[in-house]
Amino acid sequence: MRDKSKPGPSETDSSVNYLDPKAQSRRDFLEGTGAAVVATAAASSLGVGVASAQESSRSARSAISLTVNGVDHSLEVDDRWTLVEVLRDQLDLTGTKIGCNRSECGACTVLMNGQPVYSCSQLAVWADGADVRTVEGLALNGQLSPLQQAFVDNNGPQCGFCTPGQLMTATALLQDNPSPTAAEVQSALVGNLCRCSNYNAIVEAVVAAGDQGGAA
Amino acid sequence: MSQANRRGLDPLSVIGNDTPRVDAIERVTGQAKFTRDWKLPGMLFARVLRSPHPHARIVSVDTSAAAALPGVVSIITHEDAQVVWGAGSINGGRQYNDPTKDATLHRRYIFNNPVRFVGDSVAAVAATDRHIAEQALALIEVEYEQLPFVLEPEEALADGAPQIWPEGNLAPDFRGNLEPMVSDQGDVEAGFDEADQIFETRYETGFIHNAQMEPRCSLASWEGDKLTLYTPSQGISNCRHDTARDLGLMDHQVRIVAQYMGGGFGNKNQNQDADLIAATLSRRAGAPVMLEYSRREDWLGVHGRWPTVQYYKVGVRDDGEITAIQMRAYSGMGPYRKNSGGISGMDYYRCPNRLREIHPVYTNRTTSGNFRAPSEPHGVYGVENMMDDIAYRMGIDPVEFTLQNVRRPTDDRPYTNYSLDEVIEEGAQQFNWSARRRSTPGSDEGPIKRGAGFSFMMFRAGLGTSSAIVRVDANEQYTLYVGVTDIGPGAKTTMGMIAAEALGVPLSQVDVVWGDTDRCPYSVGESGSRTTIMTGYAVVQAAEDLKEQIASRGMPSGAGVLIGSATPVPSTDGKVRQCFGAHFVEVEVDTRIGTTRILKYTTVHESGRIINPTTARDQIRGAVIQGIGQALHENLLYDPRSGQPLTPGYYRARHLTHMDIPEIEVTFIEVDDGYGPFGAKTAGESGIILAPAAVANAIANATGRRMTSLPITRDKILGAMA
Numbered sequence A: 001m002r003d004k005s006k007p008g009p010s011e012t013d014s015s016v017n018y019l020d021p022k023a024q025s026r027r028d029f030l031e032g033t034g035a036a037v038v039a040t041a042a043a044s045s046l047g048v049g050v051a052s053a054q055e056s057s058r059s060a061r062s063a064i065s066l067t068v069n070g071v072d073h074s075l076e077v078d079d080r081w082t083l084v085e086v087l088r089d090q091l092d093l094t095g096t097k098i099g100c101n102r103s104e105c106g107a108c109t110v111l112m113n114g115q116p117v118y119s120c121s122q123l124a125v126w127a128d129g130a131d132v133r134t135v136e137g138l139a140l141n142g143q144l145s146p147l148q149q150a151f152v153d154n155n156g157p158q159c160g161f162c163t164p165g166q167l168m169t170a171t172a173l174l175q176d177n178p179s180p181t182a183a184e185v186q187s188a189l190v191g192n193l194c195r196c197s198n199y200n201a202i203v204e205a206v207v208a209a210g211d212q213g214g215a216a
Numbered sequence B: 001m002s003q004a005n006r007r008g009l010d011p012l013s014v015i016g017n018d019t020p021r022v023d024a025i026e027r028v029t030g031q032a033k034f035t036r037d038w039k040l041p042g043m044l045f046a047r048v049l050r051s052p053h054p055h056a057r058i059v060s061v062d063t064s065a066a067a068a069l070p071g072v073v074s075i076i077t078h079e080d081a082q083v084v085w086g087a088g089s090i091n092g093g094r095q096y097n098d099p100t101k102d103a104t105l106h107r108r109y110i111f112n113n114p115v116r117f118v119g120d121s122v123a124a125v126a127a128t129d130r131h132i133a134e135q136a137l138a139l140i141e142v143e144y145e146q147l148p149f150v151l152e153p154e155e156a157l158a159d160g161a162p163q164i165w166p167e168g169n170l171a172p173d174f175r176g177n178l179e180p181m182v183s184d185q186g187d188v189e190a191g192f193d194e195a196d197q198i199f200e201t202r203y204e205t206g207f208i209h210n211a212q213m214e215p216r217c218s219l220a221s222w223e224g225d226k227l228t229l230y231t232p233s234q235g236i237s238n239c240r241h242d243t244a245r246d247l248g249l250m251d252h253q254v255r256i257v258a259q260y261m262g263g264g265f266g267n268k269n270q271n272q273d274a275d276l277i278a279a280t281l282s283r284r285a286g287a288p289v290m291l292e293y294s295r296r297e298d299w300l301g302v303h304g305r306w307p308t309v310q311y312y313k314v315g316v317r318d319d320g321e322i323t324a325i326q327m328r329a330y331s332g333m334g335p336y337r338k339n340s341g342g343i344s345g346m347d348y349y350r351c352p353n354r355l356r357e358i359h360p361v362y363t364n365r366t367t368s369g370n371f372r373a374p375s376e377p378h379g380v381y382g383v384e385n386m387m388d389d390i391a392y393r394m395g396i397d398p399v400e401f402t403l404q405n406v407r408r409p410t411d412d413r414p415y416t417n418y419s420l421d422e423v424i425e426e427g428a429q430q431f432n433w434s435a436r437r438r439s440t441p442g443s444d445e446g447p448i449k450r451g452a453g454f455s456f457m458m459f460r461a462g463l464g465t466s467s468a469i470v471r472v473d474a475n476e477q478y479t480l481y482v483g484v485t486d487i488g489p490g491a492k493t494t495m496g497m498i499a500a501e502a503l504g505v506p507l508s509q510v511d512v513v514w515g516d517t518d519r520c521p522y523s524v525g526e527s528g529s530r531t532t533i534m535t536g537y538a539v540v541q542a543a544e545d546l547k548e549q550i551a552s553r554g555m556p557s558g559a560g561v562l563i564g565s566a567t568p569v570p571s572t573d574g575k576v577r578q579c580f581g582a583h584f585v586e587v588e589v590d591t592r593i594g595t596t597r598i599l600k601y602t603t604v605h606e607s608g609r610i611i612n613p614t615t616a617r618d619q620i621r622g623a624v625i626q627g628i629g630q631a632l633h634e635n636l637l638y639d640p641r642s643g644q645p646l647t648p649g650y651y652r653a654r655h656l657t658h659m660d661i662p663e664i665e666v667t668f669i670e671v672d673d674g675y676g677p678f679g680a681k682t683a684g685e686s687g688i689i690l691a692p693a694a695v696a697n698a699i700a701n702a703t704g705r706r707m708t709s710l711p712i713t714r715d716k717i718l719g720a721m722a
């Protein structure tokens, strides 16, 4: 089973098995995610139980380079920053959303070296050297991707908060499987929750995009 | 595009056509700006410290170590920030009413002492970076004296229970009287005397967090005495008024900006404590402050549907006529009365003898509040399972039993139109009800059992006041100003479509300005399914005003503009105006492992004329899926010994995923009753009202066991089958 916690630049050989629901389940995502990250988030989320707070507010920093939507960036980051923080706060790519910050919802999904990952659960330093694609990188020269167009035509977004994540996972699916069935789409998108519960429309949109020849 | 089935009315020129959202491109490209996407120069980040105890007195708070942390700019606690959050606790749980808020007995402050639930706010920190703010929280030393706590509403009313407020644990009504909410019609005892059989059952429902995908946040910024709040609000006008009152400002000194927001489902009406905390911190720090809640804080610190316990007693004659319905119920409000605690459903029946007594009770759980159709789904689950059970016990088809007993228009209670029989009959036929239901519940051989359930609803579609402004320039370009936010249903598009229709122009000629109190007139807010019918009606009237001006003065030229506006006070001429719906669902229960699968889900709704069929369809589908989650999975459980919440968050609440979702079939029967904008009625809440009831009835039909407690999790099914 794929371990999504440590996709590095070298991880280009594994491909996601979208037909096997277990390969994409949220539970696996959670179990595979760096336990330290999850535990820290849980302990500090109510501001209690953090025994080891330090007097200094400074964090160690590292230099990393990232390619995001085809643009190369060299950055100095706090070691504690997550990838989604760097995307949103440092690179101003706020299309990627944070719904839970703990691998439960999929709102923060981006493609890292072509694979969907939860960017809230990736430290930015782990992404050193990676090729990242976000929702801002789907449209080319002002032209929506067929998947984006299908979301427009099929009412893919309600509130739209989960939409960037749904789009990124579905983009990866369509790259592997250009004409997925509804069941294949459901299986691939199982890690992307939608509280507006627009699930039927999202699946219809992805299936329609597939019929039109894929997302790429 | 998959389309909703519709029949009854033809589309008009704009209205009634499947229309992509006017802002769809922003939503699929990442350009739509949600609150957390704003950045202001010099902006600080804030976090809130919350109580780890269900009930405790704060003996002392020491913020010195936190304040000394480099990067920390401001810290506030209950000692130095005594701001009343008016909307956070109101006598009677009513909204939009200043006198009631003034008279409120049990005030909620932005920080409270004692703290009354796990997650109650204790302090807040603003710092130059969110990690520093979080680090500072851990350096705040709070000494608590723990107090006894109570979690269950019935226990909270028992003698000797820990008292959460000095007056006790029954939450006061809007006059401040410590009395339950009672509605008494006819003579219920006489009704029971008349009955041949009497049925009594206790039903119970859980706490369902709204769980909108965007966690609560608020960005506050002051320029002199003017406060701007970027905040995910479902009602910018109410939010402005509440914030001004709570902070001692005039309405015009507060500007609320809320355009895109990641859902709400009822927890974002009015202002929120996050708005007041961010505003207070920002004023102290002299810089803009972005306050962010974590998902866990949002789950525990905001609110969800109140858990209930409902005792029913129903009298029925042998001919199937209901002679009396009585309900005594308890709603767990948490320690603050944010909303009503209502439990609806009984009034769907004609039976003249009805007694309803609801006790809204304080507990040391997280606060309860409005969630999509606040009083309905849990109440309809109770009533409709009661009635379904009675029907099967008496050997009557539940659909027949409903049609025999349902409330219809009478001479002294006329409706603008009535479609309940039609939606039920249409749904039964589409679903093939008589073939799918088991006339003997649980009669399938073997461990995997199928069955079908049904439920119905009526829901208010009354009219009310809202405002709209529409402007035309010399290029015949129209601009509509409406104080709506686009929380998900597509209000911006719907308002534009109504304006285009009323003006007789294509939608492309109408720009919509929305979501900003400095630019838009009053709007009722995206709650109570009111935007389409109330603000939509104001849009029609504003367009009429503008057309009259154009007729008398001609189109403007050069730099000139004409402006139409309206704040209508519409009425339904004393008639009841409701929308109607019926749901039919088939389930398959694996009684060996307790799982429930939805095989078929058929909905038929009459919501008047449908403005945008695509978005209306997805209001129904989304609401049904939320209702299935309420029926099968969601509940915030507490450990009775420690008072700690056990299941906050999407994962532990077991929210439905793509893999759990059946196809929801939607049919609209369209009617124009002559009221509202082009005959439109309410749609946003209607789909959730009856979904839990229908699913639970289907499980009873499949298994032969009546499940009297929501959610119907696997352990409950296994227990019932054992």
Ligand code: FES
Residues within 6 Å of the ligand: A097, A098, A099, A100, A101, A102, A103, A104, A105, A106, A107, A108, A109, A118, A119, A120, A121
């Ligand atoms: S925000 Fe990353 S999974 Fe929810």
Ligand code: FES
Residues within 6 Å of the ligand: A156, A157, A158, A159, A160, A161, A162, A163, A193, A194, A195, A196, A197, A198, B213, B262, B263, B488
């Ligand atoms: S569209 Fe609102 S959460 Fe998916």
